[in-house]
Amino acid sequence: MENVSFRVEKGEFFGIIGPNGSGKTTLAKMLSGIIKPERGDIFLKKRNINDFRPKDLAKTIAVLPQIAETSFRFTVRETVALGRYAHQTNIFSMLTKEDDAIIDDVLEYTHMKEYEHKTIDQLSGGEKQRVFLAQALAQEPEVIILDEPTNHLDLAFQKELLDLLKGWTDENKLTVIAIFHDLNIASLYCDRLLLLHEGKVHVCDAPNKVLQQKHILQVYGTEVEHHVHPEIPKLQVVLTPKQKMSQNEQLFTTDQLTFTDEYISFRSPIPLKTLSSSRFGGGSGWFKHFVNRYVAKAFVSQNELNKETKQLLKRLGVEPMDAVVTYTSVDLKHRALEQVQTDQFALFVVVTAGVAHAVDASLGEKHEQEERTEVGTINTWIFIDGKLKDYAFVEAIVTATEAKAKALQVENVKDRLTKTIATGNPTDNILIAATQRGNVIETANSTSRLGAKIGEIVYRLIQKALKQH
Known part of the structure; x- marks a missing residue:
């Protein structure tokens, strides 16, 4: 000493x-x-x-x-x-x-x-x-x-x-x-x-x-x-152990998507670091299975929803702890998707969209006593082949949300109660999932290379899905 x-x-x-x-x-x-x-x-x-x-x-x-x-x-x-x-x-x-x-x-x-x-x-x-x-x-x-x-x-x-x-x-x-x-x-x-x-x-x-x-x-x-x-x-x-991961393998393809009237599912060959607003598997974690599930009832208890979801995952051969599930009452045919490959990252975006209960978030308190008879949901999945900083996940969510608001403005989607331009639905979900391999992506704000591409694609896909709706 x-x-x-x-x-x-x-x-x-x-x-x-x-x-x-x-x-x-x-x-x-x-x-x-x-x-x-x-x-x-x-x-x-x-x-x-x-x-x-x-x-x-x-x-x-x-x-x-x-x-x-x-x-x-x-x-x-x-x-x-x-x-x-x-x-x-x-x-x-x-x-x-x-x-x-x-x-x-x-x-x-x-x-x-x-x-x-x-x-x-x-x-x-x-x-x-x-x-x-x-x-x-x-x-x-x-x-x-x-x-x-x-x-x-x-x-x-x-x-x-x-x-x-x-x-x-x-x-x-x-x-x-x-x-x-x-x-x-x-x-x-x-x-x-x-x-x-x-x-x-x-x-x-x-x-x-x-x-x-x-x-x-x-x-x-x-x-x-x-x-x-x-x-x-x-x-x-x-501690982070050394891992060998192929940088050339294309991880995101439409072949990994399954479409039915009941759900859309995406299976990744490797776990993806995920940040989402989902009620099932939401928050942050590592997941390989992603499900966007159609819910016919306008509102059911969360316990009932979780029970039904676990039954669905069991049928799919998926452990609940390995999955993130988003919910929508919109017909799953009203979807749009796009895939982009750049020299720095790959991007795969899937959107389902409906606006039957679109609201203006700045006037949300006016809807507190409203009886909801219809539910519209815009669910946005963003898969990124790249290594994001923690804060870049949040920036990606902000950028995608701004793009959604812009799409609703251009489409003149209004809050039926306040008659002002809507910013989204109360039940909307967003999910960012990244491979955490390859190039380090420092930022995903709206003017960065990744953020700009996210904003552009989300804006375009929401418009496309809404036109189908």
Whole structure:
């Protein structure tokens, strides 16, 4: 270790990360007083850690190693009770009522109360880890140090253990310093991360700043992608394996389309990165199967629609998780499609269109109480053979939507209630799907090469489909 300097605040969940041999475990041992640094000092509550007597240090710091073992067949309760040793006056002291109450509390908190009379060797690895966590909490420490606490645990036990720790930290202002091998788990639970490299501090900051691609490349020597967690504002690191993919194979052809009165389907030979507004498989994901399904009823419950759709997919031999399904009440004969190949990308667009319930989006509130007897839907599928940046998917949607609005304006499609030019139907769907191979496409706005082509084709196909309608 060399020139390592950082500060951990009270109540903070602080993570230490770094590749093998970077000094993580050595640092944890120095912080817990197991080994002394050759140079420099470690302060705990403004007091040098070397000035603490062992028993006083044990009242303040608890340590949970990677794998805690016991040489005796202690029961769960006896093992947890060992955590009270630092608070006893001598080795032969009996547990007090206060000790028993604290042991009961931590057993309840770690969900181990029902196991208290079982011996340690009767427990699974995850249950053992919870017992040793309870033992550490029974010490009533101000700081707990953990060396890869989730190592060898399955997903459920990893989450359970860290949720328990995080909860105790929030409720009792416990300070947690933990070594992590898994960068994504460290990001999810830690307030700050210290990234070590060859015994030195590379960076110490909030997880979203530490896990930047440049830091991972410099320290771990590998390129990663990073994405925001879908539920919380935390960065997640993703490895991308090397893949061999033919750049010459034409992936989008009309042969992959199937037309019936019930549906239009498209099967891609490879999964496509997709962003869509569909109610079935919508949002973002990777899909090979795309279905535009005719729905005769004006409105059915979403549960009923999902059930019927799964039955359709089963008939087609398609797993629901592999498909995106859009819905339309427009006769599927009212469709238009076009395919374009350029030196930078290939584009395949399929449109079905109807405007029986076209509305002006700027006056949408006027339709809130309206009884809908007819439904018109403009569904637009855009398949791109190219590698789009994430934001380019959104730009493609914006461009296609602008082109749709222009087509409705030129065709003089009006909102029947407000008598103003309509901008679309409330049930319209749009889908962008890309191969993510070949040339990187930085943008799909209306003046870019890809965006201009999307705008031109969508505008033309919507007009063509509406004329059929």
